[in-house]
Amino acid sequence: MTEKSIEITSQEPINEKDLRIGVYVCHCGSNIAGVIPPGEVVEFAGKLPGVAHAAETMYACADSGQRLIKDDIKKYGLNRVVVSACSVRMHEPTFRACVAEAGLNPFLMEMANIREQCTWAHGHDREGALEKAKDLTASAISKVSFLQPLDMIKVPVSKKALVIGGGVAGINAALDLAEQNIPVVLVEKEATIGGVMAQLNKTFPTMDCSI
């Protein structure tokens, strides 16, 4: 483990006039476009300072959507990307990888969650949802203007697994790991491994023995 801290290397945020942000507003089929017109968000985003290009896409996460973003990064010389689509828990890794493939640092991509936290939650308030989608997109654009390229931190790995629980799931996991030449500590709080499975008689649907 490296006992050192990260120096703040590039302290200054990018100059406003050098910003070239690409904004992509996803329809997600009808999940987003069924509640708000994505085109209006695109039109609005296009007016914000630093935005070089704004576009809508049927499915941003699909191969075609990702290709559009990658091509645009080159075509328009984009140096920041905002994807207004779903939750970061769903597709942040997807779009980080997507911009990285086009040569952009993955931490220069920001998502606005206009699906889970907008159209899905405000399906019966279309006007409110549209205002919110615009605000969330603008918020992501303002944040992305100040983002810095970052590198992942590399840490060493201890080549040993701990499996907690010696039932059928734990035993199987331990065996699979050991067969890949990975040492395993299999911990069981009872006096024997086997768990509930060892207490069973025959098992369904094949009626074979449990142990």
Add this chain to the structure above:
Amino acid sequence: MVDAARQPLIQVKAFTEVEKVEGFVGNFKVTLREKAKYVRADRCNGCAACAKVCPVEVPNAFEMNLAPRKAAYIPMSQSVPLIYNIDMDACIHCYKCVEACGALEAIDFSMEDKLVEEEIGAIIVATGFSHFDPSVMSEYGFGRFPNVITAMEMERINNSAGPTHGALIRPSDGKTPKNLAFINCVGSRDKRYISSCSNFCCMYSIKNAILAKQMHPDTEITVYYIDIRTPSKGYEEFYDRAREMGIRFVQGRPAMITENPDTHNLTVHGEDAMLGQVIAREYDMVMLNQAAIPQPDQNHMSSVLNVAQSPGGWFMEYHPKLRPIDSPTDGIFFAGACQGPKDIPASVAQGSAAAARASRILHSPQWQIEPTVAVVWPEKCLSAQGKACGMCERACPYGAVDYKQGVAPTIITAKCHGCGGCVGECPTDTITQLHYTDAQILSQIRTLLATEPEKKILALRCHWCSYGGADLAGTSHFEYSANERGIKVMCSARMDSDFIYEAYRLGAGAVLFSGCHQQDCHYITGQLVGAKRAARLQGMFERMGMSPGRFRVEWISAAEGDKYARVINEMQASLDELGPEKLHDEIERMRPEMAKRITKLPNIPHVQQAFNRADNFQTIMLHEVKAK
């Protein structure tokens, strides 16, 4: 089981519990408690001489207490590892076992619990499930009527290695029952106890019914059910087979069991829903298929491992569809029923899946972690100016802040998990967090409140829980006020007081401060740092006369989508109740005080630039609103 013991790379540690887990992916430091067995593993050969001479008998939990074991024991003859234990709670210290063990000298009464440390790269949690205790349902008489037994007791009675050597007999008189009933969904799908389905009990009762019928074809067997669920491969065919064998299936959960005290026969009272008739039928023996429930120590394990629980108490996965094996903590995975009731094929499959997920890490010489760590701008540090501080060090759950009085602190990057607690606490904004800098977050706040701020509810949410809760509200289509505007930080500890002052200065209608529940915190004690700050703010706003509901502090897990929607709607209701005029007056009254508290913000690197840029945004956004 035996394969695991034979595999040289697997170290089986029975009678061992996980005491403490520290560190992070690739670099966990785990403390294990090896409980004293009073028999030395390196000497015991499993000969059973100690058990033979042991004069003490206690019920054997492995046999569902239907058979005795000695105080010197193994739970079953196929135990792995095959090493005896002395049950110190039962032992009478006659030392006959020591004598019987003789020259082997395996028994050692001086043994004590031992704490051992292991360096671990990845952890698979496979702690399993427990069974609902049907004795709380007095209507079924379990515990009072000897011939009402649980499915697990049936497993042991049916088992050739069990207490009856496989003879199907009833407890009251040892006779073979001629008329058997099985009751499904005991405790499960029951709003009083566990509202969810236990997944495998339908199949399990069909299996026990088939086994009983195979053994005694003349025995009449009835299965009482709510629905029969046979969703996997070969399961419906298995159900068909049971019906072809003459096993009767009656729809309707029985209301009550009564007993004839002379014969100990049982009458099941209920309704046959298919026939629409009230029924009362007599049986020799009744089996209760009890619900699967989380382990009794699941809450404890949840805090040891720092992983969250779903409603119902099961461990919660990172994402129910896309990352069903991963815990929210990188490097910790789930296998089997600890995550929710699962049958054997699903548990085995998930065990392999968890191994595959873990081996990605374990086969890598290095693993990558997110660089959203804390960094220091040393110039403004109080300590560097000779003043006493140390707030950053106290906020850090990981000891990642190297603080010495008189100099600015340094952050040990490899130890920093990126909660942002030190950043939120630092009184002079000397520390910031990469990817969540003050400039970045303040520019978001200004943009979100650029137009009609008094209408808006600014919601600060932590990444792991409340942001997930908001996601779940949407996924479940729980609708809430569209005036909510969310900002995500990694932990509530990062929610700087300045963000909230700035929001109110800008005229925000309401602010939500929301993170995980204390026990779910992804950063050990990060939530405590956030909670303390939130309580301080709440007290202050109350003293300043802020209307209730305009500042809410709520702990919302990723499983509480309904709560997220409810809280936002309640906040909206408070704003509606207050009315726009009163709200406006209150905002104007408090604005100077809020402004006073954040005069230093522009001194934080890049914040003035962020403000300037947000002003440009605002001009355009206001123009848009006007045009509309």
